[in-house]
Amino acid sequence: MSQPAVFVAERRVEFCETDAAGIAHFAAIICYLEQAEHAFWRHLGLSVVQALDAESHLSWPRVRVECDYRGAAKFEDQLQVAVSLVKLGRKSLTFSFRVSRQSELIAEGQMVTVCCKVQPNRPLASVEIPGSIREKLQPYVQPECGE
């Protein structure tokens, strides 16, 4: 069985992201997860906001995020954010993230996003993930524990 692919985004801690405790604020880490996800889409040759036609586009609103903080990151630390998928559903994705500073773990998180069609003057509607996108995501799906 081949190993699932992992995409790694690099991120330096910026000063405006630190807090008075001297470390990257916990909500900044949540933004790092999103930014790594967006870099992952670009890595696939796509974007988290993908035009369908002149009027409408696909987007991936997040419906859940969770994050466990295992260490602290400081100003100018160079972090690695590893992105993979723990679930590729019919209409939704569950991303898994590991934020580390070399071998030291800083945070682990998951995020659930839903494939939606955005059209002018129409409510956001969830849609099935198009086959062409599903195909590009497949290599990043981790086998479930126990499989």
Added chain:
Amino acid sequence: MSQPAVFVAERRVEFCETDAAGIAHFAAIICYLEQAEHAFWRHLGLSVVQALDAESHLSWPRVRVECDYRGAAKFEDQLQVAVSLVKLGRKSLTFSFRVSRQSELIAEGQMVTVCCKVQPNRPLASVEIPGSIREKLQPYVQPECGE
């Protein structure tokens, strides 16, 4: 059995917190949870950063956050963030949050914080929650489901 107390913080969505999807960014909601927690500490006559003596203070670093997004909040929406406790541990707290716009639910989240002593030139050390603080928190602890 008396009802557990709930503290409610009011929060208006600021423009800098919105994103290009026209709604409060999901990480801004995470900040609302923290801000409501801090307002809760002030409501108790305390602060999330509490001096112990001239040299040291108590602080509550967060080790976990999770949030489910149920609706969208827009610029200038007036939100209510209800704060209660689902667990009052020996050294840690598990907060529960409900973010709503009147009767409409926007998000539900939980956050785990650990009681730590901060001293100069010493690593952060978790400590038992002082009795005087425990007493003030007790009324906000929700009974577990099934109890």
Added chain:
Amino acid sequence: MSQPAVFVAERRVEFCETDAAGIAHFAAIICYLEQAEHAFWRHLGLSVVQALDAESHLSWPRVRVECDYRGAAKFEDQLQVAVSLVKLGRKSLTFSFRVSRQSELIAEGQMVTVCCKVQPNRPLASVEIPGSIREKLQPYVQPECGE
């Protein structure tokens, strides 16, 4: 000659706005200016985003900001942001801000915004400030130095 009116917004420094220097980050202060401006619009019974009809609205994009930092604000400091106008132009406004913690000055800034009409599928176009809005702003215009 009567004194020009001044609107004062209250703002508490939130933890996520502090930085590793232990103070409110300088860009957070810029957001305070904007938030005070938006509170000022609400105080006038308006909004910085004002519907004109079903399709279009007025908005006030900022074209310039400047800020001098005179002191430092810390977590949970309660600040006052005083808003007045130094220029009420044909199409633009120049706001003046004083951020203080009681009698202590924290920052002084100015911001220039332009009255624009926003319409779907049309570029943003600057327009004359409507008379009804001009009338509400007039009391907040400071006399120029030397007048």
Added chain:
Amino acid sequence: MSQPAVFVAERRVEFCETDAAGIAHFAAIICYLEQAEHAFWRHLGLSVVQALDAESHLSWPRVRVECDYRGAAKFEDQLQVAVSLVKLGRKSLTFSFRVSRQSELIAEGQMVTVCCKVQPNRPLASVEIPGSIREKLQPYVQPECGE
């Protein structure tokens, strides 16, 4: 006369930095200036926070920022932030920034920072810029207009 050096930092607009007007929020641009300044320090082999000895370090608090917005940047735009110096004072620096998207100008700003010594339990004190740092900054000083 040789041309002054210019340092250029690359910056992609992240989604959390956009606002409901669909563009990078004006305060996010202020953060871009700071991040470009910090990248500039690293480019010189230094950091905006520079250890002097075990107890103290040099830091550069900002005392003034100004920015003129000339265009709008959107999500995933790749921006260039050009950094140079318009004044190298005895104790302070005046940085000049040009934010552009290839040939299109997005914003122009200036920032004044003061060389300060940070010591535990001592108030922040401005100090003369050390000669070794001054030497590294010199090539980036732009000649004044008219010279």
